[in-house]
Amino acid sequence: MKTFIFAHRGASRLAPENTMAAFILAQKMGADGVETDVQLTKDHIPVLIHDETLHRTTDGTGYVKDYTFEELKRLDAGSWFSEKYKGEQLLSLEEFLQWIASTNLVMNIELKNNLIDYKDIEQKVFNLITHYKLEHRTIISSFNPKSIRRFRRISKEIECACLTSRRPKDLQQLIQDSKANALHIKYTALTKGLLKEADRLQLPVRTYTINRPSRLMRSYKLNLDGIFTDVPHSAIEYKELYLH
Ligand code: G3P
Numbered sequence: 001m002k003t004f005i006f007a008h009r010g011a012s013r014l015a016p017e018n019t020m021a022a023f024i025l026a027q028k029m030g031a032d033g034v035e036t037d038v039q040l041t042k043d044h045i046p047v048l049i050h051d052e053t054l055h056r057t058t059d060g061t062g063y064v065k066d067y068t069f070e071e072l073k074r075l076d077a078g079s080w081f082s083e084k085y086k087g088e089q090l091l092s093l094e095e096f097l098q099w100i101a102s103t104n105l106v107m108n109i110e111l112k113n114n115l116i117d118y119k120d121i122e123q124k125v126f127n128l129i130t131h132y133k134l135e136h137r138t139i140i141s142s143f144n145p146k147s148i149r150r151f152r153r154i155s156k157e158i159e160c161a162c163l164t165s166r167r168p169k170d171l172q173q174l175i176q177d178s179k180a181n182a183l184h185i186k187y188t189a190l191t192k193g194l195l196k197e198a199d200r201l202q203l204p205v206r207t208y209t210i211n212r213p214s215r216l217m218r219s220y221k222l223n224l225d226g227i228f229t230d231v232p233h234s235a236i237e238y239k240e241l242y243l244h
Pocket residue numbers: 008035037050110141163184208209228
């Protein structure tokens with residue numbers, strides 16, 4: 001069974017999402033990889049945060065795109081989650097990659113450019129990945145198929161996944177248009193028919209975000225290529241149970 005376990009925004013059930021604390025915890029738990037979300041700051045620096053706005057996961061307000069990275073670095077990205085994590089900071093993609101390079105984790109960088117089409121985000125992210133020589137353990141994904149196509153033009157060797165929360169009407173067309181070479185799909189949109197089609201197109205399939213034991217077990221049974229989970233420790237426990 002090949003299913004890779006990706007910690008979704010790090011071990012985000014137990015530590016504030018997309019912070020170093022959440023990533024380090026995921027690694028300690030034994031996850032195979034980590035998933036993170038990237039937006040661009042006012043000074044065009046790729047920064048790890050899920051929302052386009054700051055209020056949910058920091059003590060800031062307004063849009064990420066309206067602040068420089070230096071300004072964002074002063075925010076508290078941990079207190080909203082718990083007092084224990086007070087003082088956690090937002091990370092630049094570069095800070096994250098420096099850490100990834102010191103581990104053997106695989107990573108999925110999700111470009112959050114479906115609402116704001118950040119100019120040149122693909123090139124900026126690509127430059128950092130190559131600087132740290134992480135091409136072979138990186139998967140790029142986006143809900144924006146045009147962005148995937150742009151990334152594929154820049155790099156042929158980095159795996160790129162189309163993200164979707166619905167069952168694609170025509171998977172082959174989506175893949176042809178985006179030039180993606182993997183599919184990341186919401187668990188509730190996954191069907192056996194779609195898996196068969198993905199198999200025919202030789203596409204790796206990974207699913208998000210699964211935390212419940214029954215869903216974890218079904219994903220292992222379906223031999224999916226990967227799962228994104230907020231509870232990597234639990235996913236590992238059930239994987240071991242499934243294998244024995
Ligand atoms: O990449 C899988 C998953 O992270 C996509 O949805 O909203 O959690 O970023 P979201």
